[in-house]
Amino acid sequence: MAALGQALAGVTALVTADRRADDLGAALERRGARVLHTPAMTIIPTTEDEQVVERTRELIARPPDVVVVTTAIGLRAWVEAADAAGLGARLVEVLAGARVLVRGPKAQGAAQAVGLTPDWIAESETTAEITEMLLDDGVRGRRVAVQHHGAGADGLDEAVAAAGAEVVAVEVYRWGPPPDQQAVDDGVRQVAAGQVDVVLFTSAPAAEAWMRRAEEIGVVDQVVGAERVTYAAVGPTTAGPLRRRGIEPLVPDRSRLGALVRAVVHHVEEHRETAVTTVAGQLHVRSSVALLEDRVLPLSPSALAVLRLLVDRGGAVVTREEVLEVLPGSSQDPHTAEVAVGRLRTALEDKRVVQTVVKRGYRLALAEPTTAPAPPSQIGQS
Incomplete structure (x- = not known):
């Protein structure tokens, strides 16, 4: 398990609360998260x-x-x-x-x-x-x-x-109403675009207002279907507006901010265990950063997009054309793909992680699974 200051390293968390938002944000930041505060309503x-x-x-x-x-x-x-x-x-x-x-x-x-x-x-x-x-x-x-x-x-x-x-x-x-409606809208769109890892709700009215705003600006389907986003609600009542729209959030056993933060940390730690294990160590891609063995990689948006594509393929070959499709802009120059992959390798500091497959493209080099030695009675038998 990661140390307290690293438990949420690389995680972008959106806090929708007005009341006690500073306490919640500080608890997340102490664990390494980057916190965005866009209160959906004002008390x-x-x-x-x-x-x-x-x-x-x-x-x-x-x-x-x-x-x-x-x-x-x-x-x-x-x-x-x-x-x-x-x-x-x-x-x-x-x-x-x-x-x-x-x-x-x-x-x-x-x-x-x-x-x-x-x-x-x-x-x-x-x-x-x-x-x-x-x-x-x-x-x-x-x-x-x-x-x-x-x-x-x-x-x-x-x-x-x-x-x-x-x-x-x-x-x-x-x-x-929210103190800054534009900030709320920007936060909703970031979630819809998969640029946020965790969205936290501490009241049912704020959760309802936030989801209703997603409907009003036309991104509710992306919000509900955002596979890389985790939603967390402080209690079952707060979870209600999310569940009514098909989102099943994290809900702690006790309706307390501390329990909410612990639930988020536990969820992130669980997903760390399912991260991709490469020849250079465990790799986890989040909304805006990637970590290799708890080290936040200095990736540009283009390099992060390429890495996410490689991770999603799980070691299978990715063509240069597929790399070009995930890069910003509309360049069809194969050299653009080569440059992006080169920069990714530089950030990884281990060129073995991304392999070139001649005339085909690129693949992520995964660690070979360890196998236990055969019992003595089976050695040499066929």
């Missing part, structure tokens, strides 16, 4: 809105029977806003007297951190599971406080109110 705090404070006073005056916590960031921001208004301790006391329902482990951790003991957790991390649980349990005549996440109530408020509950909605933040 707009509403904690200074008078409505949040008013809802807090309303719940303190008439405590709820049930409180629904949908996000960790939302609960923390709510308590902070209450603190600023001198109501923090009283709010926590009132919420602690209610039945506390939380949407997933992150919300559970935040509830515990402010002094609440969750009575029930939605393992699927979906609002739909919370809604189903409340309706099955019966809510008629109950007062239900719902801390909304940025995408809204997802139908929970309406369903619970229709079942006879009194609903008090608290919106502590909401999702807004």
Whole structure:
């Protein structure tokens, strides 16, 4: 296994998050990744809105029977806003007297951190599971406080109110447009072109917005079919917009940023084991770089394109015409192919790796598989 600083060497990672993007990016960079940050949406705090404070006073005056916590960031921001208004301790006391329902482990951790003991957790991390649980349990005549996440109530408020509950909605933040739409579009196109190795998502609304943008600019088919791109989602809810479009992302066992990074590292390490083994050592080609025995090769785009073609053929011969097809431009001069292969050999520092097959083309020189010696009883027998 590669050392911590080399685990993601040569990997280009696209981070689509707004919140805690610096933490996620830093964790990836410490492991050697090149990070592109193009947040698909912006979190707009509403904690200074008078409505949040008013809802807090309303719940303190008439405590709820049930409180629904949908996000960790939302609960923390709510308590902070209450603190600023001198109501923090009283709010926590009132919420602690209610039945506390939380949407997933992150919300559970935040509830515990402010002094609440969750009575029930939605393992699927979906609002739909919370809604189903409340309706099955019966809510008629109950007062239900719902801390909304940025995408809204997802139908929970309406369903619970229709079942006879009194609903008090608290919106502590909401999702807004991306800070740089052009950067998002550029990132989507890079993914579609196979110029990114890993795309990371940490919220369902951002994942939905990112995929919808791929549809709007006409590259969703390339995004979904990008064989060299790995998609990673922090949890099953975040994975939903990807799965609905036919992408099966990496999802860690725990919905935490650290677990997400470890899942990506583990995935990359697994693929290192399946890299091509040449006469000069293990070779792995990524979106924008190639590594030979953990050494990042100084390849031009043309040389990288030729190397990727040779690796894809797995040791079979590649003709000069096929080399010309993957090179930028439209040159049909065989000398252009020879120059590109020559530069590739220079970068590899071992001219044995790319062999010339007279009158046919080029091939990647793979290491011969090792075979165990025959048992003594079989030596000399035919």
